[in-house]
Amino acid sequence: MIKNILWDIDGTLLNFEKSEKYALKKCFEVFSIGECTDEMVSRYSEINRGLWEELERGMVTKKFVLIERFKRFFESEGISFSKTGEFNEEYQLRLGDKFFFCDNALETVTLLKGKVRQYAVTNGTYKAQSRKLAGSGLINLFDGVFISDSVGFEKPSPQFFEAVKNEIGGFGERDTMIVGDSLTSDMKGGNNAGIICCWYNPGGRNNDTAAVIDYDISDLKEVGRIACEL
Numbered sequence: 001m002i003k004n005i006l007w008d009i010d011g012t013l014l015n016f017e018k019s020e021k022y023a024l025k026k027c028f029e030v031f032s033i034g035e036c037t038d039e040m041v042s043r044y045s046e047i048n049r050g051l052w053e054e055l056e057r058g059m060v061t062k063k064f065v066l067i068e069r070f071k072r073f074f075e076s077e078g079i080s081f082s083k084t085g086e087f088n089e090e091y092q093l094r095l096g097d098k099f100f101f102c103d104n105a106l107e108t109v110t111l112l113k114g115k116v117r118q119y120a121v122t123n124g125t126y127k128a129q130s131r132k133l134a135g136s137g138l139i140n141l142f143d144g145v146f147i148s149d150s151v152g153f154e155k156p157s158p159q160f161f162e163a164v165k166n167e168i169g170g171f172g173e174r175d176t177m178i179v180g181d182s183l184t185s186d187m188k189g190g191n192n193a194g195i196i197c198c199w200y201n202p203g204g205r206n207n208d209t210a211a212v213i214d215y216d217i218s219d220l221k222e223v224g225r226i227a228c229e230l
């Protein structure tokens with residue numbers, strides 16, 4: 001039976017795209033750069049996503065990603081702005097200003113509290129993620145939180161999951177499941193750790209990676225059913 005559920009945060013429990021849009025536009029206001037249109041947000045998101053995927057593959061460091069994404073974005077938009085470090089610091093704070101739950105996320109985690117042990121496993125920065133978890137109330141529903149900044153490793157690295165495993169008392173035979181939206185981070189990481197992999201896939205995407213998926217779900221309510229059946 002399932003004893004432990006490892007929850008990804010951004011894109012699984014919390015709608016990262018909405019927070020990203022709010023934070024980016026707010027930072028443009030704070031630094032008086034001008035208007036940040038929805039089209040600009042989409043272009044930034046693509047740059048940001050690409051760099052995080054490089055991080056997951058071990059090609060770059062998180063420190064590099066946090067600054068480089070804004071350098072590339074401003075350059076691509078033809079914006080002359082050199083305070084990318086300050087912009088990033090403000091952006092981390094603004095990401096934690098507002099919270100947008102994915103469909104049935106809060107209900108599912110609340111339902112499972114006390115029935116299984118639930119942990120947050122996230123690659124987000126400590127500054128942003130700690131504020132999100134506290135402000136959203138999720139911190140009160142989890143039995144533990146693992147943020148890559150504190151762990152010292154990123155998903156999907158075996159070291160990240162080894163740290164989680166050691167802290168929670170081990171992964172038994174098919175008793176731990178990771179739930180996440182990323183094939184390259186959550187599902188590959190789950191494969192590396194030898195645990196059950198539940199892919200949150202509301203958009204009905206195809207798995208074009210080598211990651212092995214145990215459950216492909218479109219609604220987080222299904223996590224409760226899976227946890228109770230196994």
